[in-house]
Each structure stands twice: as C-alpha cells, then as structure tokens.
Amino acid sequence: MRFLKTLTRWIYDRPLEEGTIVANTYQIKKLIGMGSYGIAYLSFDLPENRLCVIKQLRPSKALFKRERKRFATEVELMKRLRHPLMPRYLGDFPFKGHSFYAMTYIEGENLEELLFSKKERFNEKEALMLVRDIAEIVNYLHSQHIFHSDLRIPNIVVTKDQVYLIDFGLAIHQSNNAQTEDDLKLRQDDYYDLGDLLLFLLYSDYTQKSKKALPWTEELVLRVETKVLLKRLLGIEEQFVNGQQVQQAIHRAIRQQK
Numbered sequence: 001m002r003f004l005k006t007l008t009r010w011i012y013d014r015p016l017e018e019g020t021i022v023a024n025t026y027q028i029k030k031l032i033g034m035g036s037y038g039i040a041y042l043s044f045d046l047p048e049n050r051l052c053v054i055k056q057l058r059p060s061k062a063l064f065k066r067e068r069k070r071f072a073t074e075v076e077l078m079k080r081l082r083h084p085l086m087p088r089y090l091g092d093f094p095f096k097g098h099s100f101y102a103m104t105y106i107e108g109e110n111l112e113e114l115l116f117s118k119k120e121r122f123n124e125k126e127a128l129m130l131v132r133d134i135a136e137i138v139n140y141l142h143s144q145h146i147f148h149s150d151l152r153i154p155n156i157v158v159t160k161d162q163v164y165l166i167d168f169g170l171a172i173h174q175s176n177n178a179q180t181e182d183d184l185k186l187r188q189d190d191y192y193d194l195g196d197l198l199l200f201l202l203y204s205d206y207t208q209k210s211k212k213a214l215p216w217t218e219e220l221v222l223r224v225e226t227k228v229l230l231k232r233l234l235g236i237e238e239q240f241v242n243g244q245q246v247q248q249a250i251h252r253a254i255r256q257q258k
Helices: 002-012 065-080 111-116 124-143 181-203 224-233 243-255
Strands: 026-034 038-045 050-057 089-095 098-104 156-158 163-165
Touching (some): 026 050, 065 098, 111 156, 124 163, 124 181, 124 224, 124 243, 224 243
Antiparallel strands (some): 026 038, 089 098
C-alpha cells in the first residue's frame, strides 16, 4: 500500500520545473516544500515585479472531491485573513487543469530549520516571548472563529524582528458565531499546540544529564509561572478558557524571568 501511494505521488505530483511561467503571471523560482496535500513554490509575480508564493493542490489529491473541497475552503479562508503577521491572499487560478492560489512571500527563516539545522537555542525568556507573539496571532484567528489546527515549528517563520504564522491548510473556520463544544475543542487543540511549541523551544537549551528518559517536569528547570503555563496549555491542569487568560499567564511567566 505504501509503495502504491509513493508510485501515485511520483506519477501525479511531480513539481513544476524552475522557470515555468504559471498562468502568464508567476515564474517558478524554486520548490519550497511538498506537504501532505499541497505543493508550494517561491515564485516571481511578473506584472507586480515581486516575489510571492504559489500553492498548488497535489494532482494526486485533486482526484478526490473531498480534497478539492478542502483546498477551496483554504482559499476562502485565506481571503478572510487580514493580519500583518500572516501571508496575504493575492488570488487563485487554474493552470493546465490544476488548482493554485498565490500569497505574499515572507522572507525569513523557518523555526524548524533554526532549531534542527542551525542548532539555535532559546532560553526560557526567549521561548516565552516567541510563544507570546504566536499566541497573539492565534487570538486574532479565534476572534474570527478560525482555528489553525497545525501550530507546529515548520509553520512559523522568524525574521529579524517579527514572528509569522503560515500554512493554513488544516485551518478550520466555524461559521456559527455562537460558541459550541466544537469551538471549545478546537480552541483547546490550538492551546495544546502552543504548549508543545513552548516545550520544543525550551528543550533547545537543555543538556541531557541522565541516560534515563524523564518527563519534562523533571528534566527542565523552569520558574513556577512557566510550569503553570505549560501545564494549563497541555491540559495537565485546569485549561485556559480564552486567549486573554493565555496572554495573562504568558506575561506573568515573562515577568518572573530575570
């Protein structure tokens, strides 16, 4: 089964070659990444004389109605987003029977690359400040009844003075303004991801002292407010109800740093 999936992707999902002109507008500069259902390219917007990103629905996924609908939902969601720390929607279009949309390019370094390739380390205060910035973006999304559902380190871009959130392929927009059980669960899922992100950053500055694997509560030496924040984000202790509570807890933890 895995071989068949790999063969299908190889047959259907070959990336466009560098230099390809898409829809008489975008010139492919390089492949940025191939996700589970999308292919992203750094491109040059010829009429506007600027770099941008175009995303293509994987041709193998386009064979299925559910995936086509999911991609269309992502496009509609991107149209709604108006935040300086997120990519901005530029347009959607077909090309040779395939579905694409374009968005602004954010020039920076992927957090995953910083942690694993460049071995960058974040101390407790730096980790908290980065998560504070992401939490502010998440609060904006939640205010629009949008839940990112994929707050992982590959989806965070860091520049000299800002942190950006990208990739809304798994995001969910709840059209009903009334808060439902689904909303609460989706909200808690994003908060859990924030906690997971914070742990990733904190472990970047951790040196293992024992061969025995221990839980983070025993391995990491953290100030009290940071531990409380993590436990609540991860659902170990009473969960946060809203973004204001999350922000207040993060600020308390930052104030406790030297």
